[in-house]
Amino acid sequence: MKVMMVRDRNVLNTNWLVYLANLFVSKGYDVVIACDTYSKLGKTGIGFDLNNKVKVVNLNGKTKNPLINAYRFLRGKLFVPYFRFNKLIKAEKPDILLCYFPVDLYNVTRFQNHNIPIVQMVHNFPPVLFNKILKKNFLMRAICKKSFKKVHTFQVLMNSSKDKIDPYFEPKNIVRIANPVRQHKDTELVDLSIEHKKIIYVARVEKQVKQPHLLIEAFAKIAKDFPDWKVEIWGIAKYKDYNKELADMIEANNLSNQVSLAGYTTDVEALYHTADIQAFTSNCEGFGLAAADAMAIGLPHVGFSYANSINELIIDGYNGFLADDVDDFAQKLKTLMLDKNLRIKFGKNACESMKEYAPEVIIDQWDNLFNDIIKGK
Secondary structure: OEEEEEOOOOOOOOHHHHHHHHHHHHOOOEEEEEEOOOOOOOOOOOOOOOOOOOEEEEOOOOOOOHHHHHHHHHHHHHOOOHHHHHHHHHHHOOOEEEEOOHHHHHHOOOOOOOOOOEEEEEOOOHHHHHHHHHOOOHHHHHHHHHHHOOOOEEEEOOHHHOOOOOHHHOOOOEEEOOOOOOOOOHHHOOOOOOOOOEEEEEOOOOOOOOOOHHHHHHHHOOHHHOOOOEEEEEOOOOOHHHHHHHHHHHHHOOOOOOEEEEEOOOOHHHHHOOOOEEEOOOOEOOOOHHHHHHHHOOOOEEEEOOOEOHHHHOOEOOOEEEEOOHHHHHHHHHHHHHOHHHHHHHHHHHHHHHHHHOHHHHHHHHHHHHHHHHHOO
16 A cells, blocks of 8 residues: 655654654555655654655755756746646555645645545644634635545544534544654663752743743742752744743743753753653643653653643643643642652653553554545445
8 A cells, every 4th residue: 555645844854754654664555755845855863764665755856956946946936736746646646645734635636636535634733723724714715625625534643632623624534543652661761760850841942832931930939949950941942032031031030040941952862861850831732742752751741731632641640740720830840849759650650651652553543544444434
């Protein structure tokens, strides 16, 4: 069976795509990754390489020829890629089309009449993703809806998302298949018996969804009781104004010696081994892979009870705590900071609870879905 994975940008430096493509190959699938971007595809940079059996096709990529590059640059700006994808689909003849973004769905459906089953991935909390479309004008909504009518199955990441896809998109089949989470040998797990007195945040540094300022606000409420504890905020800081807001917030609360904006690292696993707790402050997630990865290696977590997906990954009182608000978040942090044995217990439970997302479990779910689709179920 041949699967064409379609994503229009950030192709090879997207962890899920490289990992999932490799898993499909391990299951015996022929895999094509299709994109249409003039920018570089990037490197995986995540500890493993894309399997050489995976075919990567960039329909508008740079070449060594400056004349071709000029042509492709202008083509990318002036002409939609629908027809380029149509030509590729006819050449590759995939059995399944797997689309990441709505734009990927448009690229493989508009002005095309093939009947290849399409799985639309929903790698965000559905209302966050689909409300953008619902806010468009009537004509654009109708055009988008026409593409969505061709979706065979919507794939969501968590059970709580299954009923969150707006009926406007007429979802016929919705299946929950989570992201695969790497599992670790016992010798690779964090050793929480060694106390580092450090809380980490590892995610994108962004205000509207990720909300790391709430960690600073929560820690400020208890910092004076824990002068030897540190907080490190790790992640790409694309928003200069927000980064300044965080820095000003640290200074205003006299936390410069305890809280730091640590920047970006490619060796996240090594970072986990220097921490006692991960604080995850998102207000919603499609899945929460950064949290799941840290839980799989044995870190206890504190998150918000209202945060979709996070409130499924974190089982309150078992592998971490769920807080109702910032004050509660501070108290839950305090409880864990005071009790090393509780951190150890939660860490072991966190590792255990991530086994349901083991790669071999997830790839079997994909295999079952694809076989059901091909059989016409």
